[in-house]
Amino acid sequence: MDQQKKVRVRIAPSPTGDPHVGLAYITLFNYVFSKQNAGELVLRIEDTDRTRYRRSSEERIIRSLNWLNLKWDEGPDVGGKFGPYRQSERLDIYKKYAEDLISKGKAYRCFCTPERLSQMRQKQKDEGSRFGYDGKCRNLSSEKVNSLLAQKTPSVVRLKMPEDGVIPIRDHLRGVIEIDASQLDDQILIKSDGFPTYHLANVVDDHLMQITHVIRAEEWISSTPKHVVLYQAFSWPEPEFIHLPLLRNQDRSKISKRKNPTSLDFYRRKGVLPEAMLNFLALMGWSYGEDKEIFSLDQMLEKFSFKNVSLGGPIFDIQKLLWLNQQYIQDLSEDSFIKHIQKNLFNEGYLRNLYSLTKSRLNSFDQFVDKFSFFFSGELDYQGLSILPKNRSLTDFKKVIKNLLERLDNLDNWDEKNLKEIFQNQLQEIAWKPKEYYMPIRLMTTGTKDSPPLVETLAVLGSEIVRYRLQNSLTYLSKKA
RNA sequence: GUCCCGUUCGUCUAGCCAGGUCCAGGACACCGGGUUUUCAUCCCGGCAACAGGGGUUCGAAUCCCCUACGGGACGCCA
Helix, strand or coil, rough: CCCCCCEEEECCCCCCCCHHHHHHHHHHHHHHHHHHHCCCEEEEECCCCCCCCCCCCCHHHHHHHHHCCCCCCEECCCCCCCCCHHHHCHHHHHHHHHHHHHCCCCCCCCCCCCCHHHHHHCCCCCCCCCCCCCCCCCCHHHHHHHHHHHHCCCEEEECCCCCEEEEEEEEEECCCCCCCCHHHCCCCECCCCEEEHHHHHHHHHHCCCCEEEEEHHHHHHHHHHHHHHHHHHHCCCCCCCECCCECCCCCCCEEECCCCCEHHHHHHCCCCHHHHHEEEEEEHHHHCCCCCCCHHHHHHHHCCHHHCCCCCCCCCHHHHHHHHHHHHHHHHHHHHHHHHHHHHCHHHHHHHHHHHHHHHHHCCCCHHHCCCHHHCCCCCCCCCCCCCCCCCCHHHHHHHHHHHHHHHHHHCCCCHHHHHHHHHHHHHHHHCHHHHHHHHHHHHHHHHCCCHHHHHHHHHHHHHHHHHHCCCCCCHHHCCC
């Protein structure tokens, strides 16, 4: 590794939904590596996809990483001299560099419509031929380009990939990987809405922000040659690439929220200690040595080396995470133990939310914990509950709940008003009796038919817990059937 | 389909780079036993893996090749 330059690394989440365990995983290794080398860690928000953008997401990313006590030196929240740190605020920069490539003949405008591209792809799939852009607009005359532009024809900017030869990429963990240029097609750099794609924004920003090591997940390996070509087109030095293994579901596919709870907020709500989460994540791919499994972030900082990273994709095993958490709970001092419960379970803010929902249902306070346990627990016991409405098939029911989950996933602001709207809309669409719809949801999310008003209750419970319980009870129903 | 990456107990992994000390070590889970008036903790024990084949070598989990399997990528997503 380059000894001269100060180590600068970055994490580049896109604010599209729940902050993910994968983000924490990558952040951990970036953090450790930067600290170990007296370097700097940058948080850069990659908000270039307007359709998937969720306004609340950036704040949640920051909150989740703060929960884990992983701090960065530069970012949209703390500033820094290489800002702005949100890509949506850097559009002029990307535009300028894209124009630069066009003028150097290394990129070109493409007027192909999305329809044509998807037809092309379909045809390629049917014929079993090579996938990728066919280069239709690659050699348009400048008159043609200008006239199309004058007509305001929507266009994108594409990078001209070399037509032959091999593109070597250097991965710190895997060595040199040679990719045949024929495998690559002309990537879009600027979308028709003027926003850059990941490839352009990422390379430009990594360069301008003087990133020395790109530590990211393995799924990026196959995009790396595109990035290498971009670095070459700009005549910029490449950073060192370090691709970490991908976290996996039980079935070994890339970890996903469909098959696992992946939201950091979920684990926080469940009562996993941040120290335990970091320790667990560190164990995914890295080993401390000496048969030592329980160690602090500081201890990891002393011992960490990429040499001890293993490349097989580790399965995210919640059982082991919980065992680790248990070990950390054992070691909590009396004060920290009490503080944790007060802060996370019975904190004033949460209790205030419960006040109006629970007050009228108590004739003495000793009923509180028992009656409202679902406000404090993670998963519920569905044993003995008849969730499935009479006269509805399991298949139909599952379809409805899955659809509901999708809507909830995409909900940006988790509040009574929005929830109510989602429920009303769906109920109207499926035209079930209200009771057939609301009661199962109530059972699934609270484990009891005697709960405070549903929407208010769900609003208080929060997105992670509610979605997890819906998912969970669906699994329970499938197993039972 | 094409390309790329990977492959040690069910799971996380040590060992591999510098071949012998590995009939493969630790941890989770599981099973059994003990301590505990219950439960949990804790302690002890057990089960369980070098993907397959070929080569190199006196000797291969370790080096090389092939195959299989798993995964990822092939988007106006990141």
